[in-house]
Amino acid sequence: MATATSTWTCLLYPSPAGRRGRMRVRCSSSVSVSTRREPEPVATVVKAFAPATVANLGPGFDFLGCAVDGLGDIVSVKVDPQVHPGEICIQDITGHAPTKLSKNPLWNCAGIAAIEVMKMLAVRSVGLSLYLHKGLPLGSGLGSSAASAAAAAVAVNEMFGNxxxxxxxxxxxxxxxxxxSGYHADNVAPSIMGGFVLIRSYEPLELIxxxxxxxxxxxFVLVTPEFEAPTKKMRAALPGEIGMPHHVWNCSQAGALVAAVLQGDVAGLGKALSSDKIVEPRRAPLIPGMEAVKRAALRAGAFGCTISGAGPTAVAVVDDQQTGHDIASHMIDSFLHDGNLKASAKVLQLDRLGARRIHN
Known part of the structure; x- marks a missing residue:
């Protein structure tokens, strides 16, 4: 069936010879006549997992992020004849703070992404029920909304043959x-693609x-205090303008961070991650104890420490798991002593796979 619809043109650009470790994705939108035939479901139930993410990574505000292994959201979708064809019905939400999330698919991260995938696939004759398990706390600075969206997008796509x-x-x-939370891909891109992702451009979208x-x-040493840091509030704290010296400094630190990632230089990564002079200085004072927690992490042996996303989670980097646990203990103590906040910690590795279908 052919219908007028908004479609996306996307091209993959492999790295030039001799430049290993990079892949570019460029996407642009246009309105055209879609000839995509409606796919048939290839399963009755599909479950997908999407990992947590650390956005910004210090100087990379809104254009750098990475996925971390072991934390994330799970979305299950199933063909449901009781749901109107072409629509999504959110049947249940479990895990962290389920009552705080809307079951209206138009106001739920998973529902919005699932509907968008159905539109892209031109699915009109099948209705789906969706079940969301929140493995990530809300407002943690670990890409909670992005993980829900990514898991839903992958689950619906897998349902119709990928x-x-x-x-x-x-x-x-x-x-x-x-x-x-705003048009930024530094959470959703790494949650879907895995690893580290650089957003080179938003118009058109180009990912590296x-x-x-x-x-x-x-x-990654992730220490989350019992404190809410709403993304809107944390973004409102940012300056409307910045001076040229800080602009030059942050650009150089972001470049150094990218070089450190490609070289596997964890010490260099940590140094750059700790060097933001624009965003972190405005946000850290809004999270009780954050500045002292960063100092405690560095004293304990972390290569670097900053705020994960909009916070309140603090993230430190290190190249040894046991050292990571020792650093976590110092950071937890600092949150309690200097911020009067209880905190929990996890020491996790990089998630290289991104969102994927699971079978258990």
């Missing part, structure tokens, strides 16, 4: 982020995947 590419899944998930060497060890 017809969409990674770039289209990012675009579908961006629709969700745009409605909930940065390959951290597999033989190198990298651990």
């Amino acid at each position: 017809k969409l590419g990674v770039e289209e899944l990012v675009l579908a998930s961006l629709k969700s982020e745009e409605k909930v 995947q940065l390959k951290f060497p597999v033989e190198k060890e990298l651990y």
Whole structure:
């Protein structure tokens, strides 16, 4: 069936010879006549997992992020004859703070992304029920909304034979982020693609995947205090204008961070991650104890420490798991002593796979 619809043109650009470890995705929108035939479901139930993410990474505000292994959201979708064809019905939400999330698919991150994927696939004769398990706490600075969107996008795509590419899944998930927290892909892109991702451009969307060497060890120390840091409030704290010296400094630190990722230089990564002079200085004072927690992490042996996303989670990087646990203990103590906040910690590795179908 042919219908007039908004479609996306996406091209993959492999790295030039001699430049290993990078892949570019460029996407642009246009209105055209879609000839995509409606796909048939290939399963009755599909479950997908999407990992947590660390956005910004210090100087990379809104254009750098990475996925971390072991934390994330799970979305299950199933063909449901009781649901109107072409629509999504959110049947249940479990896990962290389920009552705080809307079951209206037009106001739920997972629902918005799932609907967008159905539109891209031109699905009109099948209705789906969706079940969301929140493995991530809300407002943690670990890409909670992005993980829900990414898991839903992947689950619906798998339900219909995995017809969409990674770039289209990012675009579908961006629709969700745009409605909930703003049009930025530094959470959804790494959650879907895995590893480190650089957003080179938003108009058109162009993504560069940065390959951290597999033989190198990298651990993220994630310490989350019992404190809410709403994204809107944390974004409102940012300056409307910045001076040229800070602009030059942050650009150089972001460049150094990218180089460190490609080289597997964890010490260099940590140094750059700790060096933001624009965003972190405005946000850290809003999180009780954050500045002292960063100092405690560095004294305990972390290569670097900053705020994960909008916070309140603090993230430190190190190349040894046991050292990571020791650093976590110092950071927890500092949150309690200097911020009067209880905190919990996890020491996790880089998630290189991104959102994927699971079978358990």
